[in-house]
Amino acid sequence: MIATESLSKRFPRVTALDRLSVDVEPGVTGLVGANGAGKSTLIKILLGLSPATEGRAEVLGLDVATKGAAIRERVGYMPEHDCLPPDVSATEFVVHMARMSGLPPTAARERTADTLRHVGLYEERYRPIGGYSTGMKQRVKLAQALVHDPQLVFLDEPTNGLDPVGRDEMLGLIRRIHTDFGISVLVTSHLLGELERTCDHVVVIDGGKLLRSSSTTDFTQTTTTLAIEVTDSDEHPDGTRAVRDALHARGVDTQDGTGLPGAGHVLLLTAQGEETYDLVRDVIADLGLGLVRMEQRRHHISEVFRDNDEQRDGQRKEAVGHGS
Amino acid sequence: MAVEHSAAPPAGDRARIHDIGYRSYDGPRLGRAYARRSLYSQSLRGAYGLGRSVKSKVLPMLLFVVMCVPAAIMVAVAVATKAKDLPIAYTDNALIMQGVISLYVASQAPQSVSRDLRFKTVPLYFSRPIETADYVRAKYAALASAMFILTAAPLLVLYVGALLAKLDFADQTKGFAQGLVSVALLSLLFAGIGLVIAAVTPRRGFGIAAVIAVLTISYGAVSTLQAIADARNNTGAIPWIGLFSPVTLIDGVQTAFLGATSSAPGGVGPGTGEGIVYVLAVLGLIAAAYGLLLRRYKKVGL
Numbered sequence: 001m002i003a004t005e006s007l008s009k010r011f012p013r014v015t016a017l018d019r020l021s022v023d024v025e026p027g028v029t030g031l032v033g034a035n036g037a038g039k040s041t042l043i044k045i046l047l048g049l050s051p052a053t054e055g056r057a058e059v060l061g062l063d064v065a066t067k068g069a070a071i072r073e074r075v076g077y078m079p080e081h082d083c084l085p086p087d088v089s090a091t092e093f094v095v096h097m098a099r100m101s102g103l104p105p106t107a108a109r110e111r112t113a114d115t116l117r118h119v120g121l122y123e124e125r126y127r128p129i130g131g132y133s134t135g136m137k138q139r140v141k142l143a144q145a146l147v148h149d150p151q152l153v154f155l156d157e158p159t160n161g162l163d164p165v166g167r168d169e170m171l172g173l174i175r176r177i178h179t180d181f182g183i184s185v186l187v188t189s190h191l192l193g194e195l196e197r198t199c200d201h202v203v204v205i206d207g208g209k210l211l212r213s214s215s216t217t218d219f220t221q222t223t224t225t226l227a228i229e230v231t232d233s234d235e236h237p238d239g240t241r242a243v244r245d246a247l248h249a250r251g252v253d254t255q256d257g258t259g260l261p262g263a264g265h266v267l268l269l270t271a272q273g274e275e276t277y278d279l280v281r282d283v284i285a286d287l288g289l290g291l292v293r294m295e296q297r298r299h300h301i302s303e304v305f306r307d308n309d310e311q312r313d314g315q316r317k318e319a320v321g322h323g324s
Numbered sequence: 325m326a327v328e329h330s331a332a333p334p335a336g337d338r339a340r341i342h343d344i345g346y347r348s349y350d351g352p353r354l355g356r357a358y359a360r361r362s363l364y365s366q367s368l369r370g371a372y373g374l375g376r377s378v379k380s381k382v383l384p385m386l387l388f389v390v391m392c393v394p395a396a397i398m399v400a401v402a403v404a405t406k407a408k409d410l411p412i413a414y415t416d417n418a419l420i421m422q423g424v425i426s427l428y429v430a431s432q433a434p435q436s437v438s439r440d441l442r443f444k445t446v447p448l449y450f451s452r453p454i455e456t457a458d459y460v461r462a463k464y465a466a467l468a469s470a471m472f473i474l475t476a477a478p479l480l481v482l483y484v485g486a487l488l489a490k491l492d493f494a495d496q497t498k499g500f501a502q503g504l505v506s507v508a509l510l511s512l513l514f515a516g517i518g519l520v521i522a523a524v525t526p527r528r529g530f531g532i533a534a535v536i537a538v539l540t541i542s543y544g545a546v547s548t549l550q551a552i553a554d555a556r557n558n559t560g561a562i563p564w565i566g567l568f569s570p571v572t573l574i575d576g577v578q579t580a581f582l583g584a585t586s587s588a589p590g591g592v593g594p595g596t597g598e599g600i601v602y603v604l605a606v607l608g609l610i611a612a613a614y615g616l617l618l619r620r621y622k623k624v625g626l
Contacts, residue, residue, distance in 0.1 A: 083448050104352060
């Protein structure tokens, strides 16, 4: 999808990108970095709008330096800032943008109706954009990036300014862009946590340099922690304790779910593989207890970056100490 | 994060899919030239408020009517009195109505470009196949066309009226053609000046004020200086002073080459030699406006 090779961009006073080499596969890719890390500069270069100082980049197999217009026909772009005129309706605006992408008039109208429905705008799409909420405006911005059915979209901070519910809806929508629409996504954010839930792959840049590029499963697979919660029964008034003891007897270490919702009733254990799930199931069934939940508790990407192995070990010892 | 897919519908005859889901687009993509044309027609329609709110139709439509009504009245008078000629020459109309034309360009130039700048819509254009030059050309051509419609419509009314009044066909056609060339130049010149000013003033109000100021102050100053020169019998200076305002520039060009009588004080217009300087000045200003717009949009890019 995207490949850059020692891509650099230097302005008279700052180096925005410093020999960045990264490959992006189809799917949802997160581009993480603090403000000024070079995210927007990278998107500008990938759209063929700003020449790189050195190095080269390809988008969809097309060289950004020479095939800018062809790239821009096949990708969509959702800017970070407001970009909507308040005095026209979402429908009129998106139709116009579809035509700017080269869609014939009839196709532009059909695609606009489809796309606005997919991003979740219904009757309000005939009203002027000036009266929309931030969430609705974000949806219009997303619709104009998708209306020409691109192969790849660049979404620059799409969750900016949204409340938690709006954030979740937007993230779900971004996920659907790939799974349902078959369009690859490059989404930027300065929040690692939200990309963890959405992306297949995360690229972290800082000061224009590549910090890390790996799939989100890599980030979180190193330790798969299982959280389990069981019911109590007459035979075992404290089901949690019974399970913990039974697991200990079989040589499985557990921790209390301190700090989690329902702490005291939640046990955490490290899954070694498939057999751990079977073991937990059998142990609970043997005790005649009900399994309320068993879920993977993935570490957040931020924890992976925090380089806190020591700290985590310390916590584990403490937890074991409480348990025995 | 897992996404809930509804289970695949059973493969029976009665199975119906109501939500057709996402459909991809395999149709034609018409590219840059089409996008530029679309932007041109959208901007041209926008210059008369079409495709915009009712409120934004009022002023341009009103100005259009104000331009045409006097022409219609003149035609009516000419027909009724069986005059041998129209009350005014084709080339005079734009100069008489220059206030209305200035008001139009001052209101519509900011509408055309300041909105895109103020609401930061420009990056959405440039993340699509069109380039800076396409955007500038489409916007420039659209406003110049809108102004041509505004200034040529009264001429058309006069011409049709003149033919109905059975005035001399060859004479009228020549005058009409000269008038059209004159208003075409005027449209290009005024649109260029208006767009350059509007493109550096993202606030629409300032844009309107700035365009009116540039057009009227320059005309006022030049006319005053010409009147002083005329009063001192320094008639040789009058054509040279006229180079410094858009209205007098057009007046000079049509006096020298399009058979008009100068509206400068004392009726002193440029001769052929000075006229060439006038034409070069007009063309230079149009080219400069285009160049400045290109430079401006290279910067605001994305």
